[in-house]
Amino acid sequence: MLRLTRRSEYGIIAIAHLAQRPGEAASARDIAERYGIPKRLLAEVMKQLSHRGFVRSSRGASGGYQLAVDPTRTSVRVVLAALEGPFEMVQCATDGARALEDGEAGRAVAPAASSHFAQNTLCELLGSCPIRGPVQRIHDRMRLVLEEFTIRDLISGGDGAVPMTAGLSTAFAPPAVAAAVRKS
Amino acid sequence: MLRLTRRSEYGIIAIAHLAQRPGEAASARDIAERYGIPKRLLAEVMKQLSHRGFVRSSRGASGGYQLAVDPTRTSVRVVLAALEGPFEMVQCATDGARALEDGEAGRAVAPAASSHFAQNTLCELLGSCPIRGPVQRIHDRMRLVLEEFTIRDLISGGDGAVPMTAGLSTAFAPPAVAAAVRKS
DNA sequence: CAATATCGCATGCTTTCAGTGCTCATTCAA
DNA sequence: TTGAATGAGCACTGAAAGCATGCGATATTG
Numbered sequence: 249m250l251r252l253t254r255r256s257e258y259g260i261i262a263i264a265h266l267a268q269r270p271g272e273a274a275s276a277r278d279i280a281e282r283y284g285i286p287k288r289l290l291a292e293v294m295k296q297l298s299h300r301g302f303v304r305s306s307r308g309a310s311g312g313y314q315l316a317v318d319p320t321r322t323s324v325r326v327v328l329a330a331l332e333g334p335f336e337m338v339q340c341a342t343d344g345a346r347a348l349e350d351g352e353a354g355r356a357v358a359p360a361a362s363s364h365f366a367q368n369t370l371c372e373l374l375g376s377c378p379i380r381g382p383v384q385r386i387h388d389r390m391r392l393v394l395e396e397f398t399i400r401d402l403i404s405g406g407d408g409a410v411p412m413t414a415g416l417s418t419a420f421a422p423p424a425v426a427a428a429v430r431k432s
Numbered sequence: 433m434l435r436l437t438r439r440s441e442y443g444i445i446a447i448a449h450l451a452q453r454p455g456e457a458a459s460a461r462d463i464a465e466r467y468g469i470p471k472r473l474l475a476e477v478m479k480q481l482s483h484r485g486f487v488r489s490s491r492g493a494s495g496g497y498q499l500a501v502d503p504t505r506t507s508v509r510v511v512l513a514a515l516e517g518p519f520e521m522v523q524c525a526t527d528g529a530r531a532l533e534d535g536e537a538g539r540a541v542a543p544a545a546s547s548h549f550a551q552n553t554l555c556e557l558l559g560s561c562p563i564r565g566p567v568q569r570i571h572d573r574m575r576l577v578l579e580e581f582t583i584r585d586l587i588s589g590g591d592g593a594v595p596m597t598a599g600l601s602t603a604f605a606p607p608a609v610a611a612a613v614r615k616s
Numbered sequence: 617c618a619a620t621a622t623c624g625c626a627t628g629c630t631t632t633c634a635g636t637g638c639t640c641a642t643t644c645a646a
Numbered sequence: 647t648t649g650a651a652t653g654a655g656c657a658c659t660g661a662a663a664g665c666a667t668g669c670g671a672t673a674t675t676g
């Protein structure tokens with residue numbers, strides 16, 4: 249469950265590749281052959297990343313792609329959002345503002361923030377969705393994870409465990425953490 | 433991205449419904465009409481939950497389903513795993529043991545744990561997947577979130593923020609938590 | 617027996633996803 | 647100027663997953 253698409257995998261790999269080589273331009277062919285992913289499909293993904301402003305493309309011979317954002321200030325979440333749309337575990341777990349904010353890199357979208365919710369086939373139609381609140385909490389927690397990791401974290405091969413800083417833990421509320429000791 | 437299926441939503445709703453009414457038996461029709469979900473499909477989901485041991489079914493007139501597990505000791509993750517298979521954001525982000533462990537409720541599976549990985553079309557074939565380690569970290573963090581929330585948390589409408597207990601935070605390592613202050 | 621459930625199997629429809637083909641535009645180097 | 651290399655745009659196909667329904671069998675209650 250909750251699997252990412254290939255497009256996302258390819259995009260993440262490419263982004264990581266570019267982030268490892270600042271200044272250099274890598275062509276779609278380079279990356280595709282390097283990691284054994286279909287060149288044609290990667291090109292499609294790169295085009296999308298280019299439109300969203302995450303990479304800069306240069307055409308012609310010896311052209312290619314370069315990273316166009318700060319790796320330390322760009323979360324994995326926004327990259328994935330550019331490729332797959334906003335993160336929403338369930339239809340109702342989003343709001344207009346969030347959905348609009350997702351998917352663009354630097355170019356300061358700022359549209360007239362209309363707050364028409366997407367057609368909530370489930371939760372809006374029937375007023376009494378019993379799990380709305382709790383699911384929203386889970387959703388926010390998972391979203392936060394995607395937000396914490398940046399492009400830079402993708403290229404740091406180090407598996408050292410960086411401890412969690414305090415002050416964040418209270419922001420989103422995990423309910424019964426003792427439960428985590430059970431399994432996992 | 434990372435959206436749950438309807439089956440999961442329906443299953444979670446049903447589980448929550450049953451957890452709110454301990455002892456009572458609710459039929460598929462009851463639940464379906466109550467929340468406006470297709471009765472026939474819900475029945476399919478309930479059958480699956482019954483096979484996995486999460487609910488107990490009783491046939492015949494005045495039959496229905498009852499919760500068969502301890503709501504405080506059953507994570508959302510295992511419920512979802514029973515409906516959609518194990519949580520894996522990418523193909524390589526799992527291992528044999530985990531995949532086997534997922535999806536069963538109480539009945540102590542304990543199969544001869546063969547550790548043949550699934551066909552890793554991407555990461556195994558080409559030795560050099562650059563994002564393997566980092567993605568695994570993200571994966572584990574998200575998995576932990578699903579593990580922390582229990583069935584009981586689904587029915588507590590209270591939005592009170594329970595603080596995170598210490599001692600857990602160091603288990604899985606978030607890399608640059610300061611990043612979270614940026615957005616969100 | 618009759619009504620009400622679940623159970624098991626099969627089936628059709630729709631959407632998404634993965635991947636490819638082809639053509640044009642752009643750039644660089646010989 | 648020419649040709650090779652590269653990205654951009656558009657459309658398309660095949661496969662798989664997801665959603666939903668139908669029907670008959672079986673179990674249970676009254």
